[in-house]
């Protein structure tokens with residue numbers, strides 16, 4: 179197999195991967211970024227609400243820390259949380275320096291408020307903050323001649339020799355496998371949304387990093403803490419578009435089909451209770467009234483302000499025939515964020531030497547049982563920077579063994595297996611869980627794994643490999659949920675009440 183050697187191999191081109199690449203390049207080091215789609219295909223590009231940082235006058239990192247711990251049900255890693263919140267203002271400054279634009283009047287940033295935050299601290303760019311950030315980091319990466327970008331390079335395997343990660347194998351442009359070697363390999367592959375039928379995540383979120391890390395022998399934790407966004411558009415044809423928490427922050431209320439503002443029945447913080455509380459309340463309300471969705475009501479808010487603050491949401495809704503200045507928006511919860519993942523220390527080190535990880539693929543301990551809104555873009559920057567600073571200057575590795583090639587089943591078999599898995603996970607391992615449902619899901623995953631092993635081999639297919647990765651991640655989610663003996667954070671098992 180042909181190989182190429184760099185100082186760093188970065189897998190993924192969302193905020194975590196590109197931050198790491200830029201930081202390493204400032205030291206004059208050569209970085210290769212492997213990414214399975216276009217450079218900007220990522221969860222990062224879809225982020226709406228913003229990025230949290232205690233930069234307001236009445237705010238402090240101590241308050242941000244407290245809010246993060248409360249949202250995480252107190253099972254967060256305190257050192258990781260402190261590292262996150264203390265470095266937040268610097269992360270915002272860095273983004274501005276590299277060219278990201280945020281709302282404000284020049285000298286002051288305009289700070290939004292989201293559920294679980296005790297202060298206004300959400301730095302944002304209208305309702306498409308993620309796209310603006312991804313635009314800025316990807317332009318900076320493109321302009322840097324120390325960074326080689328390889329789009330449409332799907333990583334199938336991490337290379338481990340004598341217990342150390344020395345790089346990765348990728349299928350490049352669908353035409354052949356190549357090895358990319360470096361003393362430091364960084365997993366920045368993002369989320370696992372596609373384990374479920376309904377998710378706000380784009381198609382690239384197929385838990386590849388979880389499966390690659392598991393195969394390499396890394397520790398994976400907290401996968402049962404799967405965050406469901408309470409308010410995504412309910413529409414039979416359109417994808418589960420997010421109706422940002424910032425809309426509730428601006429005063430939107432939740433109503434059932436009878437018009438009742440039902441959050442009064444569930445939590446005194448009403449629509450601004452933490453996400454898990456709001457998502458569960460919607461789930462119960464839909465079950466109680468046997469309806470497919472509930473409604474977000476923005477019709478009492480200033481129409482000009484609404485359109486100006488949420489232009490992307492407005493455009494999506496108009497496409498669906500909904501004018502949110504006049505109509506209620508039908509919403510349901512959908513998978514949104516994976517709080518668990520590959521265990522790292524404060525400097526992004528995994529349990530395998532030479533392998534670092536940053537961003538949504540990780541379990542840094544920051545989120546505990548539940549992520550506080552707008553802490554994930556922040557985590558991606560802060561921990562990617564620390565990982566880049568901690569990277570080792572080991573001698574350049576050499577490929578001694580020919581890597582084995584990834585095996586695949588046919589795409590039609592993969593489609594069937596993926597859909598069965600997504601249905602099982604949605605029905606049994608969603609917001610509301612029971613032991614019977616979790617055992618049912620585990621049985622189904624065992625059967626699907628056995629089927630994969632039996633099916634004839636077919637030519638390489640990204641879709642088929644992703645499906646194998648989804649199965650691996652699903653097993654971690656279910657086993658984590660079965661092992662948890664109390665309801666905490668996002669994990670809710672009705673048999674434990």
Ligand SMILES: Cc1cc2nc3c(=O)[nH]c(=O)nc-3n(C[C@H](O)[C@H](O)[C@H](O)COP(=O)(O)OP(=O)(O)OC[C@H]3O[C@@H](n4cnc5c(N)ncnc54)[C@H](O)[C@@H]3O)c2cc1C
Nearest residue numbers: 190191192193194214221222227228333368537538552555
């Ligand atoms: C709709 C939506 C709204 C959100 N809103 C907010 C918000 O307002 N505030 C906030 O803080 N967070 C928000 N989030 C969460 C946040 O966007 C993500 O957690 C964060 O962007 C993750 O960054 P990342 O770099 O870890 O991963 P990503 O941005 O997902 O990047 C992962 C990269 O890895 C690549 N990749 C994956 N597998 C492979 C492979 N096998 N080979 C090669 N490349 C691979 C992908 O193509 C992609 O480029 C939102 C998420 C969504 C989906």
